[in-house]
Amino acid sequence: MTLYFASVLPGLEYVLSDEINNKVTDSEIIEINRGKVFFTTAKTFTCLSSLRSADNLFQVIDQFQIGPHKKHLSHVSERISQLDLDFIDHNDLFWVNASRKGKQTYSRFEAAKKVMEGINNHYPDWNIGTSQNHQVEFRLDIEHQHVIFSLRLTDATFRFRGQTRRFSRASLLPTVAHAMVHLSDPKSTDVFVDPCCGSGTILSERATYSAKRIVGGDVSGDVTKVAKSNIDDTKAQINVWDARELPLSNGCVDKIVTNLPFGRQISPDEDLKLFNHHIMNEICRVLKPTGRAVILSESVNQLLGEAKRLGLLCLESYSLSLKGLNPTLFVFEKQDEL
Template identity: 30%
Template sequence: MRLLARTVRGLEPVACAEIHERQLGWVESVRHREVVFHPVGDALTLRTVDDVATLVAEVDGIGVSTSDLRRLSAAIDRLEVSEIIGHGSNVDVSASVVGARRFNRYDVEDAVGSRLPGYRSRRGGVRPPDGLTWRVTIEGSLARVAVRLGRAPLHRRPYKVASVPGTLHPPVAAAMARLAGVAERHVVLDPCCGAGTTLGESPGLRVGFDLDVRAAAANLRGVTLAVADASALPLADGSVDRVLVNPPWGRAVRPGGGLTADLAPLWRELRRVVTGEAVVAALLPDGVTPAAFHAVRRVPIRVHGRPAVIHVLAG
């Protein structure tokens, strides 16, 4: 069996590292937002990917014309569809296409879905009822067709029942924790915790502060939360091993308190509270560089369609 993992753009190498380090399989190939791998463990436990699906077909020779989609339809006709779908299931198809074509994602979805019993189209922005989701990706001349392995996308975390504007995507938070090397023995801080997503994706003794922690309190258990300004953290000097932070960018969330003018007070305060061996993972818009820390690694990604960077920092 071969599986296709979908990722946030830029997190493909992080997903590969998680698959390898957790001995969940071996990676066959990587391309835009996807990793194909052969599983040897429970792939549904992956944290840094958006979703995982079973690869059921690969179709080469897809060009730029709508007529090329007949190859996709013919490939579905050759599958034992009834064995994949079962009986009485609602079926939807989600497609993504890299590069300019004379067809759009809905054309791709309908080319595949029209061959599947129980198909509900997304065309026109309609959200189909819950059911079995097929995934189609086209990059270059190669199309891949896969069927979701779990009942829901992996990025939907059961703990996340409350949200806030600008809330962090859980696989991105998980990637930040992995890049920072967070472990059970660490004291982990998020000084701008929002809905608590970074802490929900981390082991260790977790501490979160924000000007409003109600969403984080609804989502998390076993975490120390308190209302505090990120420019004046109620922590002792040198008391934190790891920091995961997605500070307000001034887009979905306006900075407040001591960060209203700029983020400089945040970086000064983090320098005070971290240990000498601490690591900081900070998600910032592209072009913004954190002060007072040494950059160990930069991981460019895209968040809500915008370029961003996960900065891995040391003292």
């Protein structure tokens, strides 16, 4: 069993741990910290790459203790120089990124330099790259006296699903969109709707699972063009519509997952409270009894009030740290009609 950790948007740690348990069958969650989930598994990287709520994946190489002063950095280089790193391709340029939390008298850059010295002491033929030019990236995380040394397994293309995707203004990160889809408990029989689909990130993530039907829409024709360019027509139907008046019949939808407008998505002259009121009415109307709605919004108190009025039970909520904002992710279930 190998120890790994996955980085994740703060607030989604337990969503990611649930995804790990569901997709990595032999995994054991070891520890959950802010923005990180540690777990062990014997599975290959191919299996780990199915964890679409994770921002990045790391293999833990070593853990040890260190003091808070500059003189203690010599212990870092000594410790690293004793590690067996033969499993890494030495023909590639390497780099070390470091972070620190605590009252140390040294900087993270000084710590990273000591790691590179330690690697070169053991492997003098290995070449150090730059922050912008390297193929192998190590990570050193110092939290007070505890140190974790790891190898980064993923690059930026992992969390952004490649370089060809187009994003509209204020688009969700694919990792956050996938966490929302995961919370909807996707089933192959689902009729799935995103009433405010934007550039289609949520729809794209839902399309990684089978479904009876996947539908999305947005009030902007330009934005829906971006969404259509991101999604295969055979996987999702995309419409121009007003989410406050959905062209869908009552009780026809199993799952709704959507990012309601907030922050930079709202124009100064728009009445957000009224907007949310109408959208929540429509969400409740089109949902089947026991249907699930996963909604991201900054209007915490209003959404809880609207949900109570409409008979939507709040199953879970997660406070996120997202682009300087703190929206809440809600999981609602429509009460079964008596």
